[in-house]
Amino acid sequence: MAWRNMISCCSFPNFRGIFQGRMSEAELGAHTVKSHGASVARNHRHDWLILLLLVVTEIILYMINPFYRFVGEEMMVDLKLPLKPNTVPVWAVPMYSILLPIVIFLFFYIRRNDVYDLHHSILGLLFAVLITGVLTDAIKDAVGRPRPDFFWRCFPDGIPKYDDKWGNVICHGNPSDIKEGYKSFPSGHTSWSFAGLGFLSWYLAGKIQAFDRRGHISKLCIVFFPLLLASLVGVSRVDDYWHHWPDVFAAALIGLVVATFCYLQFFPLPNDTNGWGPYAYFRALEEVNENPQLGHPVNGPQVLNLNQQQMGRHSDAFIPVSSSSIDIESGKK
Numbered sequence: 634m635a636w637r638n639m640i641s642c643c644s645f646p647n648f649r650g651i652f653q654g655r656m657s658e659a660e661l662g663a664h665t666v667k668s669h670g671a672s673v674a675r676n677h678r679h680d681w682l683i684l685l686l687l688v689v690t691e692i693i694l695y696m697i698n699p700f701y702r703f704v705g706e707e708m709m710v711d712l713k714l715p716l717k718p719n720t721v722p723v724w725a726v727p728m729y730s731i732l733l734p735i736v737i738f739l740f741f742y743i744r745r746n747d748v749y750d751l752h753h754s755i756l757g758l759l760f761a762v763l764i765t766g767v768l769t770d771a772i773k774d775a776v777g778r779p780r781p782d783f784f785w786r787c788f789p790d791g792i793p794k795y796d797d798k799w800g801n802v803i804c805h806g807n808p809s810d811i812k813e814g815y816k817s818f819p820s821g822h823t824s825w826s827f828a829g830l831g832f833l834s835w836y837l838a839g840k841i842q843a844f845d846r847r848g849h850i851s852k853l854c855i856v857f858f859p860l861l862l863a864s865l866v867g868v869s870r871v872d873d874y875w876h877h878w879p880d881v882f883a884a885a886l887i888g889l890v891v892a893t894f895c896y897l898q899f900f901p902l903p904n905d906t907n908g909w910g911p912y913a914y915f916r917a918l919e920e921v922n923e924n925p926q927l928g929h930p931v932n933g934p935q936v937l938n939l940n941q942q943q944m945g946r947h948s949d950a951f952i953p954v955s956s957s958s959i960d961i962e963s964g965k966k
Contacts, residue, residue: 664748684760687760687763688763694767694773697774699773699774699776699777701777702776703799704801709783709784709793711781712779713784714782715782715874716785717875720873726826730828734754734829734833737837738751738754738755750912750913752913754836756899757832757899757900758829758833760898761831761892761895768824768887768891769825769884770821772818773817773821777815778815778816778818778877779814780813780816781876782814782875786807787804787806787811789806790805818880818883819883820870820883820884822869823863823876823880823881824884826867826888827860827887828887828889829892831860831888832892832896834857835896836896839903839905839910839911843903846904863885864885868881899914900914
């Protein structure tokens, strides 16, 4: 009996406190779009306004003319590849880089009823894609690198013409084709693909706990699949002669880096297994701001007053813990 009393007094309360911390999310109740959606969107209204500004900026950058770089006759040797249609059409890019991830976000929302996770994932995805789009088109317009098929855009009849002074091209093709012909670096298809699908890859890595240190390497197949799809899109841009390979490499780097920053703005690293996969930031904080009574032990869950050292750890920050779990972990009865 002595050893049983020892376990019940010492070991069991510690484990119970751990599990109580895990159960604290359920104690808060369901956080659905209907119950909390308006308050979450209101708390992030400035983010949505900035998102709208990014949309306007992207439209302007797409419409303006790029820098028309000097293209001489000698340079045309590498710019005479055939003019081919896109294997991946422009309209398909937002379908797989935005709509596909949102469908997966909705799947997790249906399973968990966590509007914070749904809101932050969609907002993070849109920021990743639009920031990447603005960076890509700004660089396109500033660099003005000719595409590999520039010759046939400039001279659709195959008859070249150059000015007498500098030897620069005098194009007589379709103005829209010529404009697009100066937008080779970096690849827009590739950057958008790696931004949207790269964010999805981060998200899946967290939700399936790919780095839980249990050695289930098969989970990485799920994590890498969106990146494989984005890579194939980049390869198609080279195969279609719309881009040089450095255009695709730089675009992939831009998209993936931006996706990483945007994901980490809303979620902890995927190896953080506290809660159901990496939880969305600010859930507990916003819950208490909307309902101050939750901060009192007599009314149920409360948010711990964290010191600076605890705030530096993602696994502990903003995790709601019930008053009963605090008493158990501290040894009080």
